[in-house]
Structure formats: structure tokens, C-alpha cells
Amino acid sequence: MIKHDRTxxxxxxxxxxxHQERSLRKLLxxxxxxxxxxxxxxxxxxxxxxxxxxxxxxxxxxxxxxxxKGIVAFPMMMVLLLGEIDISVASQIALTGTVMGxxxxxxxxxxxxxxxxxxxxxxxxxFNGFLITKFTELSSTIITLATEILYRGLAWMILENNAYTNxxxxxxQFSWGSVGGIPVILFVFFxxxxxxxxxxxxxxxxxxxxxxxxxxxxSLYSGLRTGRxxxxxxxxxxxxxxxxxxxxCSKLGSSRANMAMNYEMDVIAMVILGGxxxxxxxxxxxxxxFSVFVIGLLRYGLGLIxxxxxxxxxxxxxxxxxxxxIPNLKRFAGESDFLPLRxxxxxxxxxxxx
Numbered sequence: 205m206i207k208h209d210r211t212x213x214x215x216x217x218x219x220x221x222x223h224q225e226r227s228l229r230k231l232l233x234x235x236x237x238x239x240x241x242x243x244x245x246x247x248x249x250x251x252x253x254x255x256x257x258x259x260x261x262x263x264x265x266x267x268x269x270x271x272x273k274g275i276v277a278f279p280m281m282m283v284l285l286l287g288e289i290d291i292s293v294a295s296q297i298a299l300t301g302t303v304m305g306x307x308x309x310x311x312x313x314x315x316x317x318x319x320x321x322x323x324x325x326x327x328x329x330x331f332n333g334f335l336i337t338k339f340t341e342l343s344s345t346i347i348t349l350a351t352e353i354l355y356r357g358l359a360w361m362i363l364e365n366n367a368y369t370n371x372x373x374x375x376x377q378f379s380w381g382s383v384g385g386i387p388v389i390l391f392v393f394f395x396x397x398x399x400x401x402x403x404x405x406x407x408x409x410x411x412x413x414x415x416x417x418x419x420x421x422x423s424l425y426s427g428l429r430t431g432r433x434x435x436x437x438x439x440x441x442x443x444x445x446x447x448x449x450x451x452x453c454s455k456l457g458s459s460r461a462n463m464a465m466n467y468e469m470d471v472i473a474m475v476i477l478g479g480x481x482x483x484x485x486x487x488x489x490x491x492x493x494f495s496v497f498v499i500g501l502l503r504y505g506l507g508l509i510x511x512x513x514x515x516x517x518x519x520x521x522x523x524x525x526x527x528x529x530i531p532n533l534k535r536f537a538g539e540s541d542f543l544p545l546r547x548x549x550x551x552x553x554x555x556x557x558x
Contacts, residue, residue, distance in 0.1 A: 235479035239494045242523075246498055250505030257505055264387055268379055270500035271389045272451040273467055277474045278400040279441040281492050284475055285404075285413040286437060287420070287484025288344040292332060294467035295355035296445040297452060298460075300325045302359045304449065305368025305459035314372040321446045328355060329442020333435030352468070359461040367458040379454035389451055393496075396444075401489040413437070417484025474499055477524055498523075 250257045257263075276293050283290045304321040312320070328351075335347045381388045404410035416423045416430055424430045448467075453459045478495035480487030499520060506516050 236488060236490045236494070239478060239491050239498065243494045243498050243501075246502050246505065250501065250508070253505065254508040256508055260385070262504075262508075264382070264385070266500065266504040267387050267390055268455060270470075270503070271387075271393050271496070272379075272448045272455070273470050273474065274393055274496035274500070275389075275396060275448040275451065276441070276444055276467070276471045277478075277492055277496055278396055278489065279437070279444045280471050280475050281400070281478070281480050281487060281489070282404070282413055282437045283344075283441055284472075284480045284482060285417045285484055285487055286434060287417045287482075288336065288434070289472070289482075290332060290348045290438065290441050291345065291468045291472070292328075292348040292352035292355060293441060293445045293471060294464040295352045295359070296325060296328045296442055297449040297464040297467060298359045298462070299328065299355045300446040301449040301453045301459035301463060302362050302368070302461060304453060305371070306362065308372060308375070309368050309370045314374050317372065317375070318450060321449060322443055325442040325444075325446025325449070326439050327442070329439040329445070330435055332442070333438030336438065337431040337434050356461070363459075363461040365461075367460045369458045371453070371457070375450075375454050376457065377454070379451050392447075392451075397489060397493050404489055409433070414485050417481075417486070470499070473520065473524055 276297075280290060280293065300321045303324050304317045307317045307320045332348055332351055335351070336342075336344050339347065378388060383391065404413065412423065412428050412433055415426075416428065416433065420430055449459075449464070452464060456463065474495050475487075475492055476482065477499065478487065478492030480492060502520065502523075503516055506519070
């Protein structure tokens, strides 16, 4: 179908297809463009409100403050792509940090400390996945709420109100070290973006996550080992929670049973603001990557002008409404076929695959 909008004597009729118009509108309404616009707007707004915002030392220290949460955001994205949730990540950070501190206090070298933390993180994540695939009548919210309490309780049992402060000297370089003035954690974060972007968007495993999020039962019947995939995703979440714990313990110089309190809420907020559907099957690494910086830099900029933490929470909560409102705007624009957060049809009940 072709329409002519005007005729130019020099160039002749300009031809625009309806398909091209719809494709352009669809491109401009992609959530990635919205989150990039928020990123640019917040940086401009913060720079105008405070002359100290662009201070390189302040920015460097700020990145160290919130990128440990960003490390957990991408495996959490995988969980949400499946249509599941994991609210135990903060407790996994606390428990793996406690065990790493216990090892360090007994003279273990850095390699042993890190290996112990990552191995425990993998075990905790696998246990979450095992329970979710074994007890299919229970939602992942209930199961990970239970393990959140369990893991935090174990950390309290080991440490009580004490703290482990005896760490290998090289441990402090994870959070406070830099290369050419750029924090080490920023290099780790960008490397993670590249790895997860490739895995999620360009591999069979990544396509399986989207398929399971849209219709888990159909995925099982098509030959996907849905149970194994879920256990692997939750194991990855545990491993990267342990990695985040490494940076958090390095930043604090200690490990305590109450560290990383409410981290799971910030991580989930970053993923949802990045355009990942809580119903599963929709989302991109680009959106999540930008949303990590949007939330982190928004907190930093508002803190510079002494905005209270309560007001900051209200602003971030309001931002999370935006991904819900955007689909409605798309309906008005005639793009109802692309809704980043619309609920996908899924077969009733949960299934288990091996």
C-alpha cells in the first residue's frame, strides 16, 4: 500500500510506504530510546542543579557506590525473562560475604576467599532453582522469600552482631582500585554487559529464556529442558550475587550479617525500569544497563542538593510507573503490537522439565 504525500517538481513524487511509517514509529517508541532519554535528561538536570556533579572524583566514588548492585541486575534480568523472581539475592550477598570473611579471618589467601564465596553463591542459587523446579505448585516469590529468610538467618547465626575485618590486602583493590583513574568495578560492569548481551541476544540459550517467558509449556513440548535452564539461571544469579559481595566487602572493609539490606529491591527496580517485563519474555540488556546508571546517578545528583532519602525513594518509585504507562501511550499511537510490559499469554500452571 503506497501513498503520496506531495509532489516535488525537481525530485518527483516522494513515496512513503505505510510499513515504513509504522516501522519508524515502532523504532522511536522502543523502550531503549526512552531510558536513554531519561539518562541524558537526568545528567543534564543534575549538572544544572549542582556544580559539583561533574567532578570526576565524585563521579568515580559514586560509581563504586551503586555498581555492585548493577552486577546482580543482569542475572536478575534472566530470572525475570523466565517470568520468575528472586528476592533472596541480598541475603545471598550477606551469607557469601560472611563465609568469605570467615575464611579470611583464618588466614586464607585471596584466591581461596574468592573461590569459597563464588562456590557458595553457586550452591545457594542452585538450591533456589532446585526448589522452584521441584515444587512447581509454589511461586518463585514464595520460595525465594523463604530462602531469603533462611540465608540471612544463617549469616546471623555465624556472625551475630560481630564483623569480620581481617581481609587480604589485595581485597581492597576490588572496590577502591582504579586503572587510569577509572574504577575497576566499572571495567567489570562493562565486561558483564558485553557477555550478557551476547548470551541473551545472540545464543540459543538466550532465545530459550524469551521462549519460556512467553509460554513455558510450549517450550517444554518443543524440547527445551526448562527445569535445567531455570536451575542454571538461578545458579548464575547466585554466582553474581557472590561477585557483588566481593565488591561490597571490599568497599566496606568488613562483612556483617546485616549488609546489603534491601539490595534486592534496588536490583529489581533497575531491571524493571530497564524495560524487562515481570510477566517474562520481554526485555533487553541495553535498557537494563542504562537503567542502572539512571537510578544510581539520580540518587547521587539529588543527594548533592540535600534531597532527603524519602523524597528520592518517591521519585524512583514514580519512575517505575513509567514502564507501565508507556504501553498505554503506544496504544494511542497505534502500536499496540509492541508493548514492552504487556502480560504475555501463558499456559495455566507451572511445568517441570529436565
